[in-house]
Amino acid sequence: MKPIVVLYQDLPEKLYKKLADFADIKQFKTLSLDSNDFRSTLANASGLLGAGGNIDENFINQAPHLKAVSTVSVGYDNVDVNALTKRNIKLMHTPTVLTDTVADTMMGLVLAVARRIPELADNIKQGLWIKGITPDWYGTDVHHKTMGIIGMGRIGKALAQRAHFGFNMNILYHSRTEYTEVNDKFTAKHCTLETLLQQSDFVCITLPLTPETHHLMGQKQFSMMKPDAYLINAGRGAVVDELALIHALEQKEIAGAGLDVFEKEPLSSSSPLLTMKNVVAVPHIGSATKETRYAMAECAVDNLIAALSDHIKENCVNF
Template identity: 40%
Template sequence: MKKKVLSGHNFHREPFQILEDQFDVTYPSTGHFKKDQILDIIEEYEVFIPNFSFYTDKEIIDKAKNLKLIANFGVGYNNIDAEYAAQKGIAVTNTPNSVLEPTAELCFGLIHAVARRIGFYNNKLRTPEGLSWGLYDNPGIAIFGKTLGIYGFGRIGQAVARRAVAAGMDIIYHNRKPVAKGIEEQYNARYVSFEELLSQSDFISVNAPATPETYHIIDEKAISKMKPDAILINTSRGSTVDEAALIKALKNNRIFGAGLDVFENEPRINPEFLVLDNVVLTPHTGTQTIEGRYDMQREVAENIINFYNGGVISKVN
């Protein structure tokens, strides 16, 4: 008899074909299961696949008497009480490999969009009043020759650095500790303190996970140390940036601009962002490509299959 897998979302079937060949997979008929629906049925399943927007809490874990694996669809796993799952003997996996390139692509796209004011120009050209085509009117900021400071120089941060080097940027970074010398040499990257990152960077990209240590790491004090023409990019987690402090800085032109793919209270976006011309907003679309989503599904499937076959899994607890 095939092991039973509960999918919290009505995922596309094609990338899960390898999973369906070996497991009995249950999907919602449309959209996603609500929490009460999952509580009603999860007891009979050994594997649960939540997507990154569904919180798998203690109540669900306690109800899942036969659960052995929570295979998260997403690299971040703050949507799962992974510590409690471990106490119950339940493994939790994520999808760190498939998110690298699409997230880095979007991050660097936001760098371009904010620096060259692409969103501003696009919006203004669609209005009756348009905008001035004067020689020095509404200028953007060059990227070539500028310094990109990366907060969180893990695999995604390094993928962003690879693109930045190709664009002629200099790289500095801050981590809990420096990366290996070979990695630094690959990107000609230099480790600096957090304060130096803030004061020396023309662009700051936040690529760190959501942890107690990174909560509001970009706050009013941090922003006050940035260059007046600095650009902030956040494609990591909304909790890393104090939105009230950032909005204040953008309104007062304390920094040049920001590009945000993540927000503190997703899917709700602070309405004050929506009226600002110096911020580019995207709705948590770091991996929102057909290829990216399908690769994430395949990584979920591989985690489940390898969990039962004794292969390599991306276990986080």
Template identity: 40%
Template sequence: MKQKVVVFSQIDAEILARLQQQYEVVVINPKLGDVQEQIKAAVVDADGMIGAGRMLNAANLESAQKLKVISSISVGYDNYDVDYLTQSGIWLAHTPHVLTETTADLAFTLLVSAAKQVTRLDQWTKQGHWQRTVGQDQFGQEIFGRTLGIIGLGNIGQAIARRGFHGFNMNILYHGRQEHLDRAEALNARFCSLNELLQQSDFVVLAVDLNADSRQLIDAAALAQMQKHAVLVNISRGQVLDEAALYDAIVNRTIFAAGLDVYQQEPLKQSDLFDLDYVVTLPHVGSATAQTRKKMAELAYQQLVDVLNGRQPRYLVNP
């Protein structure tokens, strides 16, 4: 009898075809009715799950009788109740590292776009406002040789620092729960307190994991410490940043601009931030390239297969 796999989000077509050849597969489809009820029914006799973007916890998994693994096509895992999974003996695998470089590319895209007012001036030009030589209202910020502060010097944070140091000759500051001497040395990066980083950085990039310490880390008090010409970029998790405080900071010109790829609620269909010319907003596309998504799907597939064949997955959240 074939093992059963629940696919709880849209995944790569080739990966889905492979799964269907090997296992009994149930695909959760919002068009077929309530997603939570579909999950509850499907996991009763499921051996594994694969997908991304769904909240999975006791509410929709308590009916599972033999679930061994959830293989998430993501780096972040804040939408899974890890404590519940661990207590229930369910392994949670994820896909770090494969999206490091493309997410770092996106972070720098946001940094440059916000600093140079790319989206604002694009619209300004298309609307016919370019009547004469531009004035100070169209000026952007210098990037080369300035100070880049990175909160979270993990794999993505380190990749962002490399781009700033080698590509733009930037001075690198970083802050996190611990100092990373090995990572910092090659980049001449200096570990400092959060307050010092905010006060001294021309650009602040949030690349930290979401945890109890980082939730609402950048609030009104933190934004007030930043320089008036500073640019804030968030590619970590929306809950790290107080969006209402950011709105006030931009309106009151406490900081110059911001670039966002993540939000407290996603998908974000309406927001006061959308009304601000000095905020660049993207729809959580940090890993959204065909090449990277394929690599993530391949890794998630392999880790699912590993567990169903009795092996431990390579990247385990709850060992």
């Protein structure tokens, strides 16, 4: 008898068939305990696959036969990992397939905000380019500047590679661990957060959201940054105190920001961030390419099959 799997996002046809060959799929648009149909299906499910949704202890208690949760993401701050672990439920994620794409996005944000690409492109569309450009249209160089990377995991290392070899940037990084191979390969320096903030031209956040990283960047930290420095965040929105960031931008404590993530998503249309010319805001597109999203879905399907078959080799968060 096939295990029952609750699927709460669309899959490409090939991947859907792969999962259907292994499991009895019950598909829903969202995770909603308000639906009697969903609750009854969840009560008999062995697996769960999708992205997002609040998977807390109450949710988990509605699934007495659950053996594995496979999230189509690298992050899992929406999941109560401790509650899963207590029930011996495996949490699977996709940490490797999106590394390069997110690093590309971060480098794109660096270039976009420093060279003011969205702002100046919009000026042309508004018909404002009627003569040779003047200094008030100038941007800031990226090459040979100093990039400070907060968090030196897979994405941090991929970003350091792009910045060092592609743009001859100096690399500083702050992380719990100092990596000799990072120091040697990118001529990088492991340092305190304070030193990184004081010396970096671009402060780039690649951290996950944990109790320790929540609001790691606040008013005190922004005051340490150089007034001509930029903040780039493609980690998790709540690593940054958004009100403190808005204040720092308004008071010109920093030069600008490139943001792919926000404390609350979708970002409210009334957010002051959207009216600031020195802010490039994009809708959490870090991994949003056709190739990467397919690879993430494929990885999540393979993860779930492995977990339900007791053949886990990688990508398990809690076991």
